Amino acid sequence: MNHPSPPQRVAVIGGGPAGLMAAETLAAGGVQVDVYDAMPSVGRKFLLAGKGGMNITHSEPLPNFRVRYRARETDVSRWLDGFDPQAVRDWIHGLGIETFVGTSGRVFPLEMKAAPLLRAWLHRLRESGVRFHQRHRWLGWQDGRLRIDTPEGEILVDAEATVLALGGASWARLGSDGAWVPLLQAHGVEVAPLVPSNCGFDVDWSAHLVEKHAGAPLTTVAIRWRDHDDVLQRRQGQFVITASGVEGSLVYAISAPLRDRIAQEGSAPIWLDLLPDLDAHRVLEEVTRPRGSRSLSSHLQGRLGIKGVKAALLHECLSKDDYNDPEELARALKALPVILKRPRPIDEAISSAGGVRFESLEHGSMLRTVPGVFVAGEMVDWEAPTGGYLLTACFGSGRAAGRDALAWLEKTTPRT
Numbered sequence: 001m002n003h004p005s006p007p008q009r010v011a012v013i014g015g016g017p018a019g020l021m022a023a024e025t026l027a028a029g030g031v032q033v034d035v036y037d038a039m040p041s042v043g044r045k046f047l048l049a050g051k052g053g054m055n056i057t058h059s060e061p062l063p064n065f066r067v068r069y070r071a072r073e074t075d076v077s078r079w080l081d082g083f084d085p086q087a088v089r090d091w092i093h094g095l096g097i098e099t100f101v102g103t104s105g106r107v108f109p110l111e112m113k114a115a116p117l118l119r120a121w122l123h124r125l126r127e128s129g130v131r132f133h134q135r136h137r138w139l140g141w142q143d144g145r146l147r148i149d150t151p152e153g154e155i156l157v158d159a160e161a162t163v164l165a166l167g168g169a170s171w172a173r174l175g176s177d178g179a180w181v182p183l184l185q186a187h188g189v190e191v192a193p194l195v196p197s198n199c200g201f202d203v204d205w206s207a208h209l210v211e212k213h214a215g216a217p218l219t220t221v222a223i224r225w226r227d228h229d230d231v232l233q234r235r236q237g238q239f240v241i242t243a244s245g246v247e248g249s250l251v252y253a254i255s256a257p258l259r260d261r262i263a264q265e266g267s268a269p270i271w272l273d274l275l276p277d278l279d280a281h282r283v284l285e286e287v288t289r290p291r292g293s294r295s296l297s298s299h300l301q302g303r304l305g306i307k308g309v310k311a312a313l314l315h316e317c318l319s320k321d322d323y324n325d326p327e328e329l330a331r332a333l334k335a336l337p338v339i340l341k342r343p344r345p346i347d348e349a350i351s352s353a354g355g356v357r358f359e360s361l362e363h364g365s366m367l368r369t370v371p372g373v374f375v376a377g378e379m380v381d382w383e384a385p386t387g388g389y390l391l392t393a394c395f396g397s398g399r400a401a402g403r404d405a406l407a408w409l410e411k412t413t414p415r416t
């Protein structure tokens with residue numbers, strides 16, 4: 001009589017959205033899944049992402065969605081083909097969480113929070129037999145076994161396949177600290193340096209501007225910048241002047257080319273359009289309109305609504321002569337140059353770029369130099385703007401890594 005063989009054991013290291021999705025896929029494939037996470041609980045960054053209104057995916061047409069991954073569009077498309085934005089929404093609905101599409105096309109859980117979703121998901125994973133091991137930090141391999149540091153000391157774990165979903169290197173206190181980079185490099189895995197993505201930037205503001213206006217939001221503003229192809233782009237949105245520079249959704253959205261320009265040239269200029277709803281001609285008309293005995297600043301406030309932080313920025317970034325030259329002043333109101341000096345530290349960024357290079361992978365997501373080990377999520381070398389693109393790719397890559405691991409197990413150790 002044939003006895004059924006015991007289920008194969010797969011270790012998933014990292015319990016963020018990518019690792020949990022890999023675990024779900026693997027469990028559905030009939031293998032025993034053990035999730036190890038260094039932190040006392042899983043999904044900490046996922047929960048944080050839910051604090052400011054969790055943006056889980058985007059409703060735009062798939063071709064538009066794909067291009068958000070820029071140079072990595074083809075690689076990420078493989079993940080999206082297996083789990084596209086609509087599939088993400090259907091999956092969330094399957095957990096009993098409703099979603100809605102915001103005015104910007106972004107998709108949110110109805111309650112805007114991650115906690116109910118994570119709770120339902122973890123419950124379903126446990127029900128399907130996934131075992132969780134918190135405070136278990138992966139340290140590398142010894143004789144082909146996983147070295148795991150636990151509160152009781154180091155253990156060695158046997159797994160027939162492993163999915164690493166260790167995250168990037170932002171917000172290290174939530175678990176993803178990038179400490180895996182040298183561990184994989186030691187095994188011949190090529191890793192692009194982890195750098196901030198969706199980040200703020202340092203500007204050398206004067207002490208006066210910082211004292212009076214740090215924390216001030218710019219709600220009606222546009223930025224011009226040069227993209228990766230050196231083409232001038234313009235985008236309207238909102239951002240905040242901080243003590244160290246600039247941050248906020250508009251800045252994050254354009255941060256990749258700015259970061260790369262700083263790396264190449266030492267700094268990156270942007271040009272602020274302080275009056276995005278008025279054309280240059282109209283602005284010049286208003287600036288040059290006779291103002292009688294009114295001061296220039298009250299003229300600007302009266303005719304164009306320039307006051308507060310916008311007025312301060314003009315003084316900050318324009319020479320006295322230019323401020324008093326109507327043509328220069330009108331030009332600056334539409335294109336005030338600000339020099340970005342450095343991206344803010346990676347730990348503050350929403351996400352990180354860089355990671356395991358796709359060239360280091362085979363069979364989809366398996367490490368070429370460490371057979372049987374698959375990677376998923378933000379630790380892989382892709383980046384995307386905020387807008388749900390990060391989580392959607394993390395889910396898709398987790399699912400792909402799970403499927404790739406199942407296919408590999410089937411090929412290398414077929415079940416009897």
Ligand SMILES: Cc1cc2nc3c(=O)[nH]c(=O)nc-3n(C[C@H](O)[C@H](O)[C@H](O)COP(=O)(O)OP(=O)(O)OC[C@H]3O[C@@H](n4cnc5c(N)ncnc54)[C@H](O)[C@@H]3O)c2cc1C
Pocket residue numbers: 013014015016017018019036037038039042043044045046048049050053054055056057136137138139165166167168170171174175176177179180349350351376377378379386387388389390391392394
């Ligand atoms: C403030 C903020 C807001 C965000 N908002 C959004 C949003 O609205 N929409 C969106 O799409 N994205 C958002 N993101 C990004 C999104 O949260 C991340 O891209 C996503 O969590 C990455 O998933 P991951 O599974 O790859 O990694 P992570 O979520 O970082 O998970 C990695 C896990 O691996 C564990 N780990 C690391 N090293 C080890 C080790 N050696 N041993 C064991 N375990 C280890 C960590 O403890 C962690 O639990 C936001 C991020 C931040 C910081």
